[in-house]
Amino acid sequence: MFAKSTFFLFVSSFTTTVVVTTCFSIPDVHQHIQSTIDFASTIHHTANVNENANSFTIASLTESFDPLSGYKELLKNHPLPTKMMTGATLAVCGDAIAQTQTATKNDEDEDSVFEYDKARGASFAVFDMAYRALQHFAFPIIVATCHGQYLGSILPDNNIIDTSQLAAMEQTLSSQLGIVPFLYYPAFFTVTGAIQGLTSSQALSRAKENFLPLMKRNLLFWIPVQFVQFGYIQEDLQIPFLSVAGLAWTFILSVYAGSAKTSVAPEKEMQNAVQEILDSDSTTTNVFDSATLVPANATATM
Incomplete structure (x- = not known):
């Protein structure tokens, strides 16, 4: 100036x-x-x-331009669609990261082009939308039912653990030991298997193979996360909080059981191996039959 x-x-x-x-x-x-x-x-x-x-x-x-206030306004006016779309978006992102990492790890050719599996991504989006809708209706019931009274009756009477912490732990265990094994994983293997083109028997085999390893990882990952959710996160932000944490979990889930093709591959390889054995047995039997018939005919001729 x-x-x-x-x-x-x-x-x-x-x-x-x-x-x-x-x-x-x-x-x-x-x-x-x-x-x-x-x-x-x-x-x-x-x-x-x-x-x-x-x-x-x-x-x-x-x-x-305040994204958080705008998002809270969406949660207030349209809670269910907002939670479902948040979960679906983050689930697709987590699966895409897992697909990229898996392809990079398994692909030895550096010049090859990565191909995104759209059916796999769509299966995670549909499943996560359905599960967030289930949580939207189930969480108020869990919170209204579990106040820490059940754990309080089991644990010794002391003032070390606060009632609110008992309630949060009780609500967490209700979700992890009730909803997850009986609703979450059956829906996951059914929805993702159907969208990725598995038959019912193939989806069942995939579930049997992956359920226990995933359940162990599920408890280790989600019990601390859901304890924080029920204990310290306000109610309208609980499912978005889980969706953000679910970005990491979707990566784990997608790596271990994301692709139905890799789960079915061992079964197909076993079937092919058995078929090859049967074919080789059939060839060997024909050889032995021919070897037996030739000397017999020769003897008869002689």
């Missing part, structure tokens, strides 16, 4: 000098300097006004 004032002062002085020289008159230096200073002050004031206006505009835009 000082540079601008100096520039205008120079221009004004030069112009005045030229005019005075032309008219053969002597300028009033004090009046000229004062007018120039007033002009520079006007420019400075105008610049400050514009700067303040710009700052106000930026502040207004910052206040209006």
Whole structure:
């Protein structure tokens, strides 16, 4: 701003000098300097006004663009669709990361192009949407039923564990030992298997193979997470909180049981191996039969 004032002062002085020289008159230096200073002050004031206006505009835009407040507003007005879409979006992201990592690990050819399995991603999206809807209706029932009274009656009477912590642990165990094994995994293997093109017998074989390993990992991962959810997260943000944590869990789930093709592959390989054995047995039997018949015919001829 000082540079601008100096520039205008120079221009004004030069112009005045030229005019005075032309008219053969002597300028009033004090009046000229004062007018120039007033002009520079006007420019400075105008610049400050514009700067303040710009700052106000930026502040207004910052206040209006508040993603968290907008998301909370969506949760308030449309809770179920918002929770379902949040879960589906993060589930697809977690599966996509798992697909990329698995392809990078298994692919020895660096020049090969990664092909995203759309059916696998869609199966995770549909399943997670359904499960978030189940949680939306099931969690209020769990919270209303479990207040820590069951664990409180089992544990010794002391003041070490707070009632709210007992309630959170009770609600967590109700979800992990009730909903997960009897609803979550049956729905997971059914929905993902159907979308990825498995038959009922193949889906059942896949569930038998992966259920126990996944259940162990499920308890280790989700018991601490859901304890925090029930104990410290406000009710309307609990399912979004689980969806964010589910991004990491979906990666684990997708790596170990995401692709139905890899789960069915051992079964197909076994069937092919058995078929090869049967074919080789059939060939061997024909060889032995031919070897037996030839000497017999030769003897008869002789």
